[in-house]
Amino acid sequence: MEDSADRHVEDWVKELDWMDPVKEAIFVRLAILSRHASKARREMLDSDGLRHWQYKVLLTLRRLGPPYTASPSQLADRLGLTRGALSARLGPLEEAGLIRRTHEEGDRRRVRVRLTEAGDAAFEQHAASEEAGEVALLSVLTAEEQRTLADLLRRLVVAAESGPEPLEPKRSRSTGS
Numbered sequence: 001m002e003d004s005a006d007r008h009v010e011d012w013v014k015e016l017d018w019m020d021p022v023k024e025a026i027f028v029r030l031a032i033l034s035r036h037a038s039k040a041r042r043e044m045l046d047s048d049g050l051r052h053w054q055y056k057v058l059l060t061l062r063r064l065g066p067p068y069t070a071s072p073s074q075l076a077d078r079l080g081l082t083r084g085a086l087s088a089r090l091g092p093l094e095e096a097g098l099i100r101r102t103h104e105e106g107d108r109r110r111v112r113v114r115l116t117e118a119g120d121a122a123f124e125q126h127a128a129s130e131e132a133g134e135v136a137l138l139s140v141l142t143a144e145e146q147r148t149l150a151d152l153l154r155r156l157v158v159a160a161e162s163g164p165e166p167l168e169p170k171r172s173r174s175t176g177s
Contacts, residue, residue: 005029036137044129050122053089058098058123061115068115072101075113098122 005028009021045055060078061068070078076086090113093099098119104110115123138146 003029003032005032037134040133041130044126044133048122048126048129050126054093054096054098055123055126057089057093058115058119061099061113062120062123068120069112072111072113093119 005025008028009025012019012024013021042052045052050058056079057075060075061070064070072083072086072090075081076083079086081089090099090101094101096118097116100114100116102112102114104112141149
């Protein structure tokens with residue numbers, strides 16, 4: 001069984017005799033799967049009627065756990081946004097009934113952002129759609145293969161997140177010293 005990564009590697013191995021075809025196949029396939037997952041998420045969000053940034057706000061509130069509430073500054077920090085950018089995003093979400101902004105008792109200056117029932121339902125609907133798509137993609141692997149893949153990817157992520165800086169790439173093996 002051949003895929004587009006095989007064809008990519010086949011073309012480049014002829015041009016770059018120093019290229020490791022196994023390494024190239026791994027990274028090309030990771031890139032293809034990343035593009036596929038991103039496209040599937042965008043399409044699901046479109047069909048669910050949510051924009052990516054809207055889903056990210058709902059996801060962040062949900063991730064905090066009950067009662068699914070945070071201050072605007074906490075949300076902005078978790079989303080990597082300025083306070084102004086977050087404020088501009090909260091307005092449409094509140095108008096759609098997906099979040100509610102309330103003032104704390106005793107201090108009207110303190111605002112809390114809370115996920116509403118409608119916001120929770122929108123999050124759940126999208127998360128379930130995303131789950132179904134991911135389960136379908138992984139269904140070509142056995143449960144044991146899925147665990148093995150998860151373990152191998154974990155090792156790569158740990159290395160990427162905590163390892164030393166990568167070595168300088170070799171430019172060409174055909175130049176002698």
